[in-house]
Amino acid sequence: MTTTNDEQQITIGARRSPGPSVQDLHRADTGPVPRALLDESYVPQGQADVPKARYTSPAFAALENEFMWTSTWQLACLADEIRQPGDHVVYDVADQSLLVTRLRDGSIRAFHNACLHRGTKLRTEDGRVASFRCPFHGWRWDLDGTLAEIPGGWDFPHITCDATRSCLPEAQVAEWQGFVFVNMDPTAAPFEEVAAKLIDHFSDSFDYANRYCTFHAVKEVPANWKVCMEAFSEGYHVIATHPQIVEFAGDDNSEYSIWPDSKYVTRFVNGFGIQSPHLAEIPQQQILDAYLAFSSKAAQRVGSATNAPVPEGKTARQVAAEVFRAGMGARYGTDLSAYSDTEILDAHLYHLFPAFAPWAGIGQPLVYRWRPGATPDTCFMDVYRMAPVPDGQERPAPAECQRLTLEQEWHEAAGMGQLADVFAQDMSNFPRVQAGLKSTGKRGVTFGDYQEARLRLIHRNIDECILAGLAASGRSHAEAQPYLVPEG
Numbered sequence: 001m002t003t004t005n006d007e008q009q010i011t012i013g014a015r016r017s018p019g020p021s022v023q024d025l026h027r028a029d030t031g032p033v034p035r036a037l038l039d040e041s042y043v044p045q046g047q048a049d050v051p052k053a054r055y056t057s058p059a060f061a062a063l064e065n066e067f068m069w070t071s072t073w074q075l076a077c078l079a080d081e082i083r084q085p086g087d088h089v090v091y092d093v094a095d096q097s098l099l100v101t102r103l104r105d106g107s108i109r110a111f112h113n114a115c116l117h118r119g120t121k122l123r124t125e126d127g128r129v130a131s132f133r134c135p136f137h138g139w140r141w142d143l144d145g146t147l148a149e150i151p152g153g154w155d156f157p158h159i160t161c162d163a164t165r166s167c168l169p170e171a172q173v174a175e176w177q178g179f180v181f182v183n184m185d186p187t188a189a190p191f192e193e194v195a196a197k198l199i200d201h202f203s204d205s206f207d208y209a210n211r212y213c214t215f216h217a218v219k220e221v222p223a224n225w226k227v228c229m230e231a232f233s234e235g236y237h238v239i240a241t242h243p244q245i246v247e248f249a250g251d252d253n254s255e256y257s258i259w260p261d262s263k264y265v266t267r268f269v270n271g272f273g274i275q276s277p278h279l280a281e282i283p284q285q286q287i288l289d290a291y292l293a294f295s296s297k298a299a300q301r302v303g304s305a306t307n308a309p310v311p312e313g314k315t316a317r318q319v320a321a322e323v324f325r326a327g328m329g330a331r332y333g334t335d336l337s338a339y340s341d342t343e344i345l346d347a348h349l350y351h352l353f354p355a356f357a358p359w360a361g362i363g364q365p366l367v368y369r370w371r372p373g374a375t376p377d378t379c380f381m382d383v384y385r386m387a388p389v390p391d392g393q394e395r396p397a398p399a400e401c402q403r404l405t406l407e408q409e410w411h412e413a414a415g416m417g418q419l420a421d422v423f424a425q426d427m428s429n430f431p432r433v434q435a436g437l438k439s440t441g442k443r444g445v446t447f448g449d450y451q452e453a454r455l456r457l458i459h460r461n462i463d464e465c466i467l468a469g470l471a472a473s474g475r476s477h478a479e480a481q482p483y484l485v486p487e488g
């Protein structure tokens with residue numbers, strides 16, 4: 001397929017899978033579908049192959065580390081993790097580290113996590129302190145980043161405790177719906193501007209502010225961070241990687257939104273309780289039976305009925321919504337009767353560039369985060385499960401983070417539930433992808449016009465950061481040139 005004439009250009013991304021669209025499902029919903037989910041959009045992103053060295057090259061990873069991870073808004077922690085003054089989280093990304101901490105006045109600040117004496121990393125673990133004391137010679141900073149003590153200060157007449165230059169350098173901080181974001185670039189556009197679409201969509205539809213973390217695990221993963229992130233950003237892989245769900249997942253009928261005014265926020269919606277268009281038509285009862293059997297092991301749905309009839313005139317999707325609305329409501333101790341079918345059933349995964357992905361709705365209360373590893377061949381992926389705070393109860397404390405090594409399996413994270421099976425399937429592809437990307441047969445990866453358009457946009461955003469960073473530091477674009485996403 002080429003893009004050599006105007007007619008083909010116009011049709012890029014216009015084709016859709018047979019079967020009901022996500023908007024068709026919304027029209028048949030038994031409840032009021034949130035405004036945000038009716039806001040659907042697509043912007044063609046082109047068709048040219050994307051250089052695969054972007055996933056494997058240490059030189060490109062170094063450009064990402066220097067210019068992209070240092071200039072973008074990233075999830076650093078949950079506000080619940082730093083409730084008390086002195087509580088702090090160490091946010092490590094690429095070769096950078098920030099101390100994200102709660103001050104005595106209740107505000108949250110993020111400091112570069114390096115001693116201003118001779119550079120020692122001040123904290124290596126999360127915790128609570130009265131001040132930040134360097135383990136090497138004992139220089140000490142107050143929670144607000146001001147220098148509080150220099151042992152043997154007589155030898156440092158050139159350093160004063162209240163001098164601006166003695167304060168720990170800061171990163172920008174933004175708090176949104178219980179998530180704490182940081183950006184190391186003091187000139188970066190505000191979070192509220194970059195994430196405007198996310199903020200708008202979640203403002204009256206999806207309530208993360210009233211959720212708390214019931215599960216958090218982070219695992220080192222054998223793939224480039226983009227390989228991993230991309231595997232969780234499309235439903236195209238379901239038929240080959242997760243064939244056990246095709247009886248009740250409208251994989252190829254998923255909706256992928258790119259909005260013309262919001263290049264940093266995109267969305268992927270996969271409808272459930274309908275069959276895959278890959279299958280010949282199957283009975284509604286079979287769809288429901290398969291869905292309930294599969295979901296009985298899902299952590300948020302344990303306690304829901306495991307079988308139910310599909311009465312005449314109803315669909316498997318409608319009955320599944322009723323079953324889960326009741327079951328999850330009882331499990332969470334909250335009334336879910338106002339939630340639409342799509343919020344109960346479907347997977348709505350938003351993505352804020354570069355690496356924050358919250359699920360909307362209530363049926364999949366997950367949040368993902370990705371960070372690069374020590375080499376281009378590994379990365380870190382965080383999974384949070386965010387359940388509603390039970391009606392009338394105090395906010396519970398967030399779950400402790402479970403850390404899994406490269407060798408460990410997701411199954412080893414207590415409370416991961418059935419999600420671990422699905423993740424194991426996704427992850428089983430990664431070493432093969434990473435190896436295949438290094439073989440020389442073809443220089444680029446090929447993306448679909450529609451289902452994988454968001455991936456191409458994310459790559460373009462990375463390029464934008466790198467080119468801006470090179471220009472700002474007076475370096476030539478030439479060093480990025482071999483890796484750039486081609487136009488068209």
Ligand code: FES
Pocket residue numbers: 115116117118119120134135136137138139
């Ligand atoms: S390096 Fe931190 S006090 Fe010396």
Ligand SMILES: [Fe+2]
Pocket residue numbers: 231232237241242422426
């Ligand atoms: Fe998957």
